Amino acid sequence: MTQEVSMDALIRQRIRGLRIARGWSLDALAARCFLSPSTLSRIETGHRRIALDQLVPIARALGTTLDQLVESADNEDVVIRPEPEHARGLTTWLLSRDGAPGGAVVAKMRITPERSTGGEQLGVHPGREWFTVLSGTVRLQLGERTVLVGAGESAEFSTMVPHHIGAHEGPVEILTILDRDGERAHLHAPEHAPHRDV
Structure with missing residues (x-):
């Protein structure tokens, strides 16, 4: 009661x-x-x-x-305890739950130079992408263009441009927000794929 x-x-x-x-x-x-x-x-x-x-x-x-x-006001769903998911040169922590408003997914990613070895393949998918750099320097490949994004800086771009996010001269950590298409492309790529495009 x-x-x-x-x-x-x-x-x-x-x-x-x-x-x-x-x-x-x-x-x-x-x-x-x-x-x-x-x-x-x-x-x-x-x-x-x-x-x-x-x-x-x-x-x-x-x-x-x-x-x-x-909806219930239970606080048990307030704290998210992300489990890291590993791929070659990439560790991902999901910081949002399934069914988040608007379908957006928030993730923290740690990218090492190992991810960029062996020939980068540029990915394309519908939508836009946004990330901010927490530490290190990102090497963002947008088609023929290379953009360096440092700690404290952010980047936003159309994902219809062939792109790849890598680490420049050492590990990098980013916080990213992905829409449904971005989540499918980045977080649900098959394990046997030659790369996981960010």
């Missing part, structure tokens, strides 16, 4: 918090979800039981989903 009450209170806080964040009065939200301002006020303050047929239009009006409005 206590868990049900605390979940109920959390939903009420979310409704009120989202409304206030948008700068809306009770009247403004009530008009958007076709409820009376007094009904909405009683929902927010806990003086009225929350009904599913009220939550759906409230969630829609607030620009969220019913799932997000009622």
Whole structure:
């Protein structure tokens, strides 16, 4: 019973918090979800039981989903403990969970010069790519062009340009955000492939 009450209170806080964040009065939200301002006020303050047929239009009006409005507040999923995945000259730590908003994947990568030996093959896939260099210097190959990106600098480029990310004169660590196409190209390349394009 206590868990049900605390979940109920959390939903009420979310409704009120989202409304206030948008700068809306009770009247403004009530008009958007076709409820009376007094009904909405009683929902927010806990003086009225929350009904599913009220939550759906409230969630829609607030620009969220019913799932997000009622999702659990458990903190067990807050900390991510990434396990390193190794390939020749590349170690990857996934820093986001499956199903992240927008399908974006955040990863930390450690690239060593070993990755660049044996002839680099340039990869191409739809989308854009972004990374920031945490330490070392990245050697970014974009078609015929070579760009050096140092610690504290970032790079963003179209992945339709043939590209390869390698280490320049020593190991490098980067933080990267990949879209769905980038994740498929970089993190799900077959083990037997001659390279894993970043």
